[in-house]
Structures are given as structure tokens and as C-alpha cells.
Amino acid sequence: MTEKNLPPEPASFAHVTEWVFDLDNTLYPRSIDLFSQIDRKMTEYVRKLLTMDHDAARTIQKKYYRDHGTTLQGLMLNHGVDPNDFLETVHDIDYSWVKPDPALGAAIKALPGRKFIFTNGDTLHAERTARALGILDHFDDIFDIIAADFIPKPAPETYARFLDKHGVNTEQAAMFEDLPRNLLAPHQLGMRTVLIVPNNLDVVLDEVWEHEGKDGAHIHHVTDDLASFLKTIAA
Template sequence: MTAKPSRPDLADFETVTEWVFDLDNTLYPRRADLFSQIDKKMTGYIRTLLDLDHDAARKVQKQYYRDHGTTLQGLMVNHGIDANEFLAAVHDIDYSVLEPDPGLGEAIRALPGRKFIFTNGDVPHARRTAEALGILDHFDDIFDIIAAELMPKPAPDTYRRFLEINGVHPKNAAMFEDLPRNLAAPHDLGMRTVLIVPNNMDEVVAETWEQEGDTAPHIHYVTDDLREFLFALQAAD
């Protein structure tokens, strides 16, 4: 299939006044390796919960993630765990691995209209991450898994709930994500969609199936540099 453009066309974004960003591996690069800490915490949580060895716990973790959208949702459905306890446990990590990104902060600040973080994590994790990056003050709100009533992306109803709660019209919105499947619902609702990919494929530590679909019709743009993509939008303006 034809590769997606990596630079924005002003005509596609001239009515956008609502900017929606995924958090992990989107607002910071995969090479920061922050999410790998969370990933290991989840494996440990499952080992303790289900009394499994590492490999068996890992298998359960990845199967739940694939089948339910998040490991949390799979654990809730199959084992009735407490969501808040799980979120606190897996986000007990070292955020100092993230470096402040003033350039990204400036690019986000300069966008016209409102800016949101839309994450399958929780607000405390999103705030700590954005604070470490030095970009928290540029966002109007954070929509997390609790606000989503524990129904994770890519569930279409979760995007509809985000739009309704925040009074966002999809035709005026753009969504930035690192997972192709999480852009299908925004596209179908009428949002512009931008896929964030690693600038060096050696950095990819995600499951292969997570990266499938980067040329799908529901993805309008693909970029390996979010900051430059946002600055290009403003330069075009």
C-alpha cells in the first residue's frame, strides 16, 4: 500500500482546534524506555496474583492485552481485581529516565485551541510523565481510564465518551497515537489521525501485531518526529 505522508497538509488541519494526544510512546519516544518499567510491573503483579512463574505470567499479560485492549481490563474481566490498586502498583516507576522536552512543549503550546492527553493509564501517571517532560502546563485536561469508566481504547464508546465530556466536535479534532488500532475509531468519528512511529525501528519493543496497519485507510499521516510535525503545522500556517 502507498506510504502515508509524513508532513502535514495545512488544508487537512485548518479547522482543527482540538488536539488529542496519547501519552505513552507518543509524547515521549520509545527509546526513553519508560513503558518497559510498567510492563515489568504488570508481569510481577500477575505473577503474585495468579501464583505463576515469569513466562506464564507474561503470556497471560500479553493475551489479556491483545484480547481486551489493556492488561487491566483482562484482569478485571477474568479475576475481578481492583483497578485503582493495579494502577498504583504498575505506575510505581522511575520517571527520571524522561528528559524535559522544551521544544515539544513550545510546539504544543503554539497550537490553536485546546489540548488533551487521552490515555489508557491514569491521571497520576499522566501528570508525572508530563511534568517530567516539562509539558504538563500546556494541556487543558487529561482523559484517563477512570474517566473512560475503565473501558480502554480502542473501544469506540470510549472515544465518544471523551468527545461528549469535553464538548469536542470530531471534525475539529486531531488524534496523535503510537498504535495503529487506536486510530480506527477516531478516524471513523471524523477526526484527523496521526500515527507516531519510532525514528529507529531498532527501538521497537512492542508486539509485532501492535505495529500492523500503519498504511491502513484510517491513518492519515505517519511521523517519527512529533515535535517537527507540530512545528510544520505552524510553519504552514
């Protein structure tokens, strides 16, 4: 176990009064069949749009995701896709897979200061997910891809837009994310960074490149149990 994987020292977060959380695969684990539904719908969207077979569509989808931060951004830049149609289509999913997480809710509620969801998805999806988890009421606001003018993380200007909108002091902020590359900008801005990793049963569900940078100096802490991590630092 590396130092980053050790239980956090509460003193490391004593200065934090601004808590920023990614949504998908961060506030809930990859093992829940939620984002995988969105992933399949994105592949189908690309297949229909470009009239190609499933495998070719998935290759394009993943290329856009890797190169542009989201599949949507790639489709907008290369094919002029209507972002609202895309978001409505891919978020038409079954949220019943998401169950209330009282431990996570209690841990978030106990954190001092403001809490935000900062997502490359849209607000409606974030609200439905957080409501299903039983944690929606613990957040002060949601900053989504529409508020970001459809420019996704990890673009530095998107973090700047979020910080400016909410007046967040980065020296008193912490960010929780499942993608290492999305923690580069927060680290550069002076935020405490926490990488949420899948447990061993979940690791087969994601792309290999998504783990690139997971051992980087821009990541202060790593955990596969967000609720326990938060409970420890709020103690």
C-alpha cells in the same frame, strides 16, 4: 517514503482546534525507559496474582493487552482485580528517565485551540510524565482510564465518553496515537489521525501485532518525530 510519511501540509490541519494526544509512546519515544518499566511491573503483578512463573505471566499479560485493550481490563474481567491497586502498583516507577522536551512543548503551545491527553493509564501517571517532559501546562485536561470507567481504547464507547465530557467537535479534531487500532474510531468519527511510529532503534521494544493496520486507510499521517510534525503544521 510514502505519502503518509511526507512532511504534512499545514492546510490539512487548518480546520483543527481540538488536539488529542495519547500519552505513552506518543508524547515521548519508546526508547525512553518508562513504559517498559510499567510493562515489567504488569508482568510481575500477573505472576504474583496467578502464582505462575515469569514467562507464563508475560504470556497472559500480553494476551489480555491484545484481546481487551489493556492488561488491566483482562485482569478485571477474568480475575476481579481491584483497578486502583493495579494502577498504583504498576505506575510506581522511576520518572527520572524522562527529560524536558522544550521543542515538543513549544510546538504544542503553538497549536491553536484546546489540547487533551487521552490515555489508557491514570491521571497521576499522565501528570508525572507530562510534568517531566515540561509540557503539562500546555494541556486543558487529561482523560484517563478512570474517567473511561476502566473501558480502554479502542472501545468506541470510550471515545464517545471522552467527546461528550469535553464537547469536542470531531470535524475540528485531530488524534495522535502510537497504536493503529486506536485510530480506527477517531477516523470513523471524522477526526484527522496521526500515527506515531518508533524509529529504527526503537522497533525491537514493542509487540509485532501492535503494528497491525499501520498502512490502513484510517491513518492520514505517519511520523517518528512528533515535535517536528507539530511545528510544521503550526507554522
